Amino acid sequence: MRKNILLLLLLAAFLFTNAQKNYLLIGTYTTGKSEGIYVYHFDSKTGDFDPVSMIKTSNPSYLAISPDEKFVYAANENAKNGSGGQVSAFAFNKADGRLSFINQQPSAGDDPCYVSVDKTNKWLATANYTSGTLSVLPINKSGGLDSASSVIQHNGYSVNTERQTSPHVHCAIFSADNKFLYAPDLGIDKVMIYSFNPRSGDLTESGSIMTEAGAGPRHFTFHPNNKFAYLIEELTGTVSAYRSVKGEFELIQNVSALPVDYMGSIGSADIHVSPDGKFLYASNRGESNTIAIFKINEKTGWLTPLGHQSTLGKTPRNFNFDPSGNFLLAANQNSDEIVVFKVDKKTGLLLDTGKRIKVGNPVCVKWIKM
Numbered sequence: 316m317r318k319n320i321l322l323l324l325l326l327a328a329f330l331f332t333n334a335q336k337n338y339l340l341i342g343t344y345t346t347g348k349s350e351g352i353y354v355y356h357f358d359s360k361t362g363d364f365d366p367v368s369m370i371k372t373s374n375p376s377y378l379a380i381s382p383d384e385k386f387v388y389a390a391n392e393n394a395k396n397g398s399g400g401q402v403s404a405f406a407f408n409k410a411d412g413r414l415s416f417i418n419q420q421p422s423a424g425d426d427p428c429y430v431s432v433d434k435t436n437k438w439l440a441t442a443n444y445t446s447g448t449l450s451v452l453p454i455n456k457s458g459g460l461d462s463a464s465s466v467i468q469h470n471g472y473s474v475n476t477e478r479q480t481s482p483h484v485h486c487a488i489f490s491a492d493n494k495f496l497y498a499p500d501l502g503i504d505k506v507m508i509y510s511f512n513p514r515s516g517d518l519t520e521s522g523s524i525m526t527e528a529g530a531g532p533r534h535f536t537f538h539p540n541n542k543f544a545y546l547i548e549e550l551t552g553t554v555s556a557y558r559s560v561k562g563e564f565e566l567i568q569n570v571s572a573l574p575v576d577y578m579g580s581i582g583s584a585d586i587h588v589s590p591d592g593k594f595l596y597a598s599n600r601g602e603s604n605t606i607a608i609f610k611i612n613e614k615t616g617w618l619t620p621l622g623h624q625s626t627l628g629k630t631p632r633n634f635n636f637d638p639s640g641n642f643l644l645a646a647n648q649n650s651d652e653i654v655v656f657k658v659d660k661k662t663g664l665l666l667d668t669g670k671r672i673k674v675g676n677p678v679c680v681k682w683i684k685m
Contacts, residue, residue: 335360337638338367338412338683341646341653341674342378342389348651348675351375352389352405354412355672356685359639362655362668367412372403378681379430379439380407386458387414387681388432388439394425394446402430402441402452404460407683423463424448429486433493438516440487440496447482449498449507451516464516471503474529475550479504485533485549491541495521495562499532501549506532508562524564526555534585539592543616547572547586547597554586554597554609556616567616572597572607574623579603585633590640594621594663598631598645606634606645608663624665627654635680642668646677653677 339357343349351371357364375389384407391401404417424443431440432454439452439460451465469482483502489511490497496518498507506524511517524546526532531550537543537559544564546555556568572583579602586597588611595609595618604626609618626634628647636643636658643656643665653672656665 335639336685338409338685339364339637339644340378340380340387340681340683341672341677342375342679342681343674344376344392344648344676344678345372345374346676349677352378352387352414353674354414356412357637357682359637359641362642362657362670364655364670364672368414370405370414370416372416373401375403375679377427377429377679379432380681380683381432381454381458382434382436384409384683386417386454388430388460390422390427390430390441391419392426392428392444399423399425399446400427400443402427402439402460404454404458406458409683409685417457417459420452420460420462423450423466424484431488433489433511433513435493435513437513440489442484442487442498444483444485444501447484447500447502449484449487449496449509449518451518453516465518467509467518467520469498469500469503469507471505473502473504475531478502478531478550479529486535488535491537497535499535499546501531501533504528504530504532506535506546521562524557527551527553527569530555533583536586536588538588538611538613538616539590540613543611545586545588545595547583549583550581552581552583552599554595554607554618556618558616568618570609570618570620573599573603574605577603584631587635589658589660589663590636590638591660593660596634596643598626598634600630600632604629604631604647606631606643606665608665610663621663624656627667628652632678633680635682638682638684644672644680646680648676648678651675651677653680
């Protein structure tokens with residue numbers, strides 16, 4: 316009896332310890348010190364980390380993890396001589412944390428900058444920035460990619476004559492119920508909404524969200540309750556909050572993500588809701604190099620600014636929470652490191668842990684459970 320109890324206690328301790336650890340995957344630009352995708356162990360209790368593996372691939376600027384966590388997909392942000400970019404598929408081995416290349420397909424556009432996998436694990440959506448195209452690629456049984464089955468060309472322009480002379484699709488995310496695909500387009504000041512058929516992979520335009528002229532919509536995210544959605548607008552440095560009801564979106568607030576006295580260049584980038592749904596965070600590049608912090612009214616979706624945290628580096632293109640929500644990792648693209656912040660879950664504020672992950676041109680942070 317005592318032996319059985321001891322075994323159960325040891326098993327419980329093992330499971331608890333293992334639950335505190337995750338694989339951290341980092342996408343990069345390979346024009347500098349980086350060579351591809353990097354994998355680390357990350358301890359969600361202490362914030363400690365150690366390197367595991369790396370696989371070479373060109374400019375994997377955004378990563379997507381399959382729902383079953385067996386595969387990883389990368390947007391290879393290239394457009395050589397007008398031949399377009401690529402998307403790559405990798406198998407992920409949880410036993411040793413290594414990626415194995417499966418195959419690569421054309422992204423059906425130039426400079427793919429965002430990829431996401433639908434809930435059935437059968438389709439990969441890709442946002443091609445420079446060409447302004449949105450594509451859907453089938454995922455086959457081996458986890459590899461087939462050629463694009465659906466390609467949509469956005470059309471139009473907006474008021475910023477330097478950045479908005481043509482469409483620039485910057486994000487592609489599936490709805491929680493897998494019935495819609497949302498595609499913010501920086502060039503035309505719209506979030507395009509498509510009905511999605513998970514059996515065929517087909518997209519049908521079903522509406523759009525129009526932003527303020529010159530806003531430059533970039534990334535779109537939902538509150539965990541799916542009643543509210545938030546959009547970061549790159550060119551104006553603003554966040555728009557929406558109430559979501561049966562596929563329709565009502566603007567409830569537009570608020571600056573920049574410090575009040577900021578006078579430098581604007582380049583807001585990423586946006587995430589904390590796992591507990593209490594706070595919203597948005598990153599600012601330019602000379603700001605900050606993360607804006609907002610408290611969320613979970614009944615109304617309204618945002619209350621709480622302040623800004625320096626990312627302690629240059630160009631926070633992307634950031635993300637670890638699965639526990641204990642830490643926020645800010646990928647500072649132009650200072651070649653990821654800064655690890657401890658999250659105060661009561662106040663939403665961020666505390667520098669002093670821990671830095673040294674990696675060349677980090678631009679995407681993703682997670683896989685161990």
